[in-house]
Amino acid sequence: xxxxxxxxxxxxxxxxxxxxxxxxxxxxxxxxxxxxxxxxxxxxxxxxxxxxxxxxxxxxxxxxxxxxxxxxxxxxxxxxxxxxxxxxxxxxxxxxxxxxxxxxxxxxxxxxxxxxxxxxxxxxxxxxxxxxxxxxxxxxxxxxxxxxxxxxxxxxxxxxxxxxxxxxxxxxxxxxxxxxxxx
Numbered sequence: 811x812x813x814x815x816x817x818x819x820x821x822x823x824x825x826x827x828x829x830x831x832x833x834x835x836x837x838x839x840x841x842x843x844x845x846x847x848x849x850x851x852x853x854x855x856x857x858x859x860x861x862x863x864x865x866x867x868x869x870x871x872x873x874x875x876x877x878x879x880x881x882x883x884x885x886x887x888x889x890x891x892x893x894x895x896x897x898x899x900x901x902x903x904x905x906x907x908x909x910x911x912x913x914x915x916x917x918x919x920x921x922x923x924x925x926x927x928x929x930x931x932x933x934x935x936x937x938x939x940x941x942x943x944x945x946x947x948x949x950x951x952x953x954x955x956x957x958x959x960x961x962x963x964x965x966x967x968x969x970x971x972x973x974x975x976x977x978x979x980x981x982x983x984x985x986x987x988x989x990x991x992x993x
Contacts, residue, residue: 843905847960850953851902852910853919854968857946858895859911860920862888867925868939874932876985884939887978891946894971901964921949936985943979947972 843851869884899909922945925938950968958965 841905841961843902843907844960846956847905847964848902848907850957851898851905851907851964853921853953854946854950854971855895855898855902855909855911856916856919857921857949858891858898858971859916860922861942861946862891862895863916864922864925864942865891865939868930868935871929872932872935873929876932880932880935880985883982884935887939887943887982890974890978894974897967897971901967905961905964921945933986936982940979940983943975943982947975947979950975 865884865888869881869888872880872884895911899911902909922942925942930938950972954965954968954972957968
């Protein structure tokens with residue numbers, strides 16, 4: 811009887827917070843992400859979502875030399891970050907955490923700086939996107955050790971994303987680099 815009362819109390823508390831549940835919600839067994847792990851994955855998720863949105867803003871408004879190459883490279887970054895955000899959100903769900911990709915959540919919690927409005931020269935776009943790629947990697951590196959301690963499988967996912975975003979940052983930033991002096 812006490813079990814029924816506890817379940818009823820939990821259901822009432824959830825309903826009071828506006829949460830909806832189904833009969834089968836969290837019916838699966840297995841590892842459940844601790845709060846800190848969920849929070850870390852959520853921070854990665856919002857930065858990836860924001861990167862894809864800012865990448866699209868850049869894609870639409872880039873102008874100047876090497877426009878076509880920059881425009882196409884931005885498409886690659888956008889496609890990859892959308893896939894990465896989906897991977898992180900689905901990993902969260904597999905661990906019984908609730909991802910939040912709503913626009914107000916992303917806007918209020920991202921670590922990325924706001925992207926400028928209007929047409930942006932390709933050279934400046936390269937610098938702006940490089941900073942944002944590195945910022946997302948920074949978020950992942952900041953949470954990595956805690957994620958790895960709580961769930962090595964999630965850390966492995968971060969490794970793969972970091973590797974690809976760092977490659978993008980290198981490739982994008984090379985557009986504005988000058989060759990190193992020969993010695």
